[in-house]
Amino acid sequence: MSKPRKAVALISGGLDSLLAAKLMLEQGIHVEGINFYTGFCVEGHTHAIRKKDKAKPKRNNALWSAEQLGIKLHILDIIEEYKDVVINPKHGYGANMNPCLDCKIFMISKAKQWMEENGFDFIITGEVVGQRPMSQRKDLLPVVVRESGIDDLLLRPLCAKNLAPTLPEREGWVDREKLLDFSGRNRKPQMALAKQFGFDDYATPAGGCCFLTDESYSKKLVDLWQARNKKEYELDDIMLLKVGRHIRPAPHYKLIVSREDGENKFLNGYRKQFSTIEIKSHNGPLTLVDGELSDDDFKQAARIAARFSQGRDADSVNVLITPLDGEAYSLDIAPMPASEIKQEWYV
Amino acid sequence: MSEYTLDARNSLCPMPVIKTQNKVNELEAGDILTVTCTDPGALNDIPAWCRINGHEVVETCEHGSEVIIRIRVGDA
Numbered sequence: 001m002s003k004p005r006k007a008v009a010l011i012s013g014g015l016d017s018l019l020a021a022k023l024m025l026e027q028g029i030h031v032e033g034i035n036f037y038t039g040f041c042v043e044g045h046t047h048a049i050r051k052k053d054k055a056k057p058k059r060n061n062a063l064w065s066a067e068q069l070g071i072k073l074h075i076l077d078i079i080e081e082y083k084d085v086v087i088n089p090k091h092g093y094g095a096n097m098n099p100c101l102d103c104k105i106f107m108i109s110k111a112k113q114w115m116e117e118n119g120f121d122f123i124i125t126g127e128v129v130g131q132r133p134m135s136q137r138k139d140l141l142p143v144v145v146r147e148s149g150i151d152d153l154l155l156r157p158l159c160a161k162n163l164a165p166t167l168p169e170r171e172g173w174v175d176r177e178k179l180l181d182f183s184g185r186n187r188k189p190q191m192a193l194a195k196q197f198g199f200d201d202y203a204t205p206a207g208g209c210c211f212l213t214d215e216s217y218s219k220k221l222v223d224l225w226q227a228r229n230k231k232e233y234e235l236d237d238i239m240l241l242k243v244g245r246h247i248r249p250a251p252h253y254k255l256i257v258s259r260e261d262g263e264n265k266f267l268n269g270y271r272k273q274f275s276t277i278e279i280k281s282h283n284g285p286l287t288l289v290d291g292e293l294s295d296d297d298f299k300q301a302a303r304i305a306a307r308f309s310q311g312r313d314a315d316s317v318n319v320l321i322t323p324l325d326g327e328a329y330s331l332d333i334a335p336m337p338a339s340e341i342k343q344e345w346y347v
Numbered sequence: 348m349s350e351y352t353l354d355a356r357n358s359l360c361p362m363p364v365i366k367t368q369n370k371v372n373e374l375e376a377g378d379i380l381t382v383t384c385t386d387p388g389a390l391n392d393i394p395a396w397c398r399i400n401g402h403e404v405v406e407t408c409e410h411g412s413e414v415i416i417r418i419r420v421g422d423a
Contacts, residue, residue, distance in 0.1 A: 037361050060361055060388070063395040072400050072423075077365045239359065265412070269357045269385075 005173040006030040006120040010111055011073060012209055013061025015190050015202045016126030016158060021069050022197055023157040024124055027174050033073040034114055035062035036107055038082040039238050040211045061203040079235055087231045096218035101140060108148035122153040122168045129159045130184045158182045220246050223347045246347040247304060253291025255301055257308050274324060277305045281318035284309025306335035348377045356385045363389040364396050376422035384414045
């Protein structure tokens with residue numbers, strides 16, 4: 001009896017990786033999933049910080065996919081190593097700050113390392129030729145293979161028939177005839193296959209699964225780097241870019257103003273890392289202040305924060321200012337009129 | 348069998364799951380791990396992770412803004 005072959009599937013939580021893994025299971029391959037957490041992943045829970053999104057189911061789509069497939073899932077924290085991909089992408093950025101090709105190369109190389117350490121035979125992905133403009137272009141797929149070092153141990157079951165046979169196909173570990181020939185951006189073949197396998201309620205993330213493809217998010221990241229005069233970040237930095245209004249009234253400081261109660265609670269967890277402004281006389285947002293501020297700066301910041309409180313039309317609003325390394329103090333200020341808040345302050 | 352605790356508060360999904368996974372990987376079958384989280388999504392995700400990886404959720408409960416999940420480590 002031949003040795004049972006083992007494939008490690010890159011599970012993003014989307015439909016394509018779910019189908020690719022299912023095709024392998026159908027061929028009797030032992031499949032386990034890995035999922036990478038970069039810190040930039042678009043997760044239901046991040047959205048769920050905001051109250052208006054609370055009706056959405058709070059689930060991790062990669063875990064959901066693994067459960068549908070009946071396979072183990074290993075979630076790998078690659079936050080630290082991934083920084084170099086974001087900060088110094090050899091192949092550059094896409095439309096925003098998304099280093100998609102470098103990201104794919106990095107993830108395949110990490111999957112290769114995991115495969116070797118855990119005694120697996122090959123890697124599968126849900127990639128489809130021509131589906132994405134940067135990382136899944138036919139002329140760039142060989143770049144991923146070459147620079148990740150995976151050679152011909154990377155099988156793409158959804159589009160394998162459009163590509164040269166890989167080692168698992170040549171050796172007969174998998175039957176190439178049962179693999180598919182999907183290509184391009186048309187999603188109908190995947191949806192039909194999902195129906196055939198009985199998958200419904202699968203994730204269909206609008207705008208992709210990475211915040212770096214988002215224009216607004218990317219602008220905030222660039223602003224962060226410009227303000228610090230260096231390209232670097234910590235996990236808290238990139239988490240906070242997902243939350244609140246970001247307002248930079250001056251180059252040396254930025255306000256993060258919560259938009260509703262869920263964000264208030266989330267930002268509350270950062271009190272020990274930032275100066276804060278709280279509206280005391282009215283209902284209003286918690287504001288984190290990033291930077292070193294003078295007394296006049298704090299006064300201006302408080303007037304802006306008050307603008308987003310229910311006291312926005314009052315003559316005076318009472319605020320509590322708590323500098324990061326100083327004593328909290330109370331202040332009565334006039335909320336800044338909307339006309340004085342410059343559009344270019346919004347990051 | 349030993350009892351262990353894990354503080355996964357103030358981290359958002361999937362970090363509570365990753366922290367749980369990494370801790371469980373250090374434990375023996377039958378050990379009990381109590382995880383405390385503040386992301387309510389952990390109430391779904393940690394049990395889901397346990398189901399697919401062969402571990403048993405003994406109990407889940409909520410205390411104020413905290414979610415507490417007790418896990419018996421499986422032998423998978």
